[in-house]
Amino acid sequence: MTLNEPEAAVELELSDWPESTRSRHSDVAGIESGHVSFLPKGILSMGYKQAGGCQCLFVRYEVTEAPRLVYTCHCTDCQRITGSAFSLGMVVGIDEFKLAQGELSPLLRTASNGQVRKRWVCPDCGTWICNGNAHPASPSEEVIRVVRPGTLDDTSWLRPTVHFWTRSAQSWFVLPINDLCFETQPNNVYAFFASGGKEV
Ligand SMILES: [Zn+2]
Numbered sequence: 001m002t003l004n005e006p007e008a009a010v011e012l013e014l015s016d017w018p019e020s021t022r023s024r025h026s027d028v029a030g031i032e033s034g035h036v037s038f039l040p041k042g043i044l045s046m047g048y049k050q051a052g053g054c055q056c057l058f059v060r061y062e063v064t065e066a067p068r069l070v071y072t073c074h075c076t077d078c079q080r081i082t083g084s085a086f087s088l089g090m091v092v093g094i095d096e097f098k099l100a101q102g103e104l105s106p107l108l109r110t111a112s113n114g115q116v117r118k119r120w121v122c123p124d125c126g127t128w129i130c131n132g133n134a135h136p137a138s139p140s141e142e143v144i145r146v147v148r149p150g151t152l153d154d155t156s157w158l159r160p161t162v163h164f165w166t167r168s169a170q171s172w173f174v175l176p177i178n179d180l181c182f183e184t185q186p187n188n189v190y191a192f193f194a195s196g197g198k199e200v
């Protein structure tokens with residue numbers, strides 16, 4: 001296990017997406033992609049929308065489509081940012097995440113490649129809600145947003161099926177059989193997310 005990964009975390013790559021992928025739209029989540037199904041069976045019949053929010057209830061949001069994929073990231077940046085063993089991410093279309101109440105504050109960070117990244121948090125309790133360059137109420141050129149799915153009201157259906165940076169995963173973490181695992185991350189993680197995991 002490497003304690004100091006030189007690379008940027010997965011969510012820190014999102015603003016690097018090439019123009020060619022920005023207009024790409026994936027099919028509805030839940031479909032089979034190669035050898036792995038990215039969502040538990042039955043999720044498409046749950047219906048959306050899903051609601052969530054921060055710990056102090058100031059921030060509330062809605063998600064109006066099934067996620068394109070749910071993943072874990074075991075990079076050392078995510079371990080440090082979360083103070084935990086890994087982060088969870090849920091990829092949804094940029095217009096499918098709507099702030100319903102409260103406000104989000106950006107936390108800026110300069111990644112190893114010099115680009116500035118944003119994490120959107122509750123200004124009162126600090127709960128990390130999502131990533132993305134644009135404020136959720138502002139127009140954005142991006143096509144997806146990564147939401148921290150542990151902030152959903154109902155997390156009972158959550159099941160990540162893609163795992164990034166497994167080479168720095170905690171030794172006790174057992175990777176689920178048949179899930180899609182990356183020792184690091186796809187070369188173009190933006191395209192990977194936007195395509196619902198089809199474009200590696
Ligand atoms: Zn990470």
Ligand SMILES: [Zn+2]
Nearest residue numbers: 054056122125
């Ligand atoms: Zn809060």
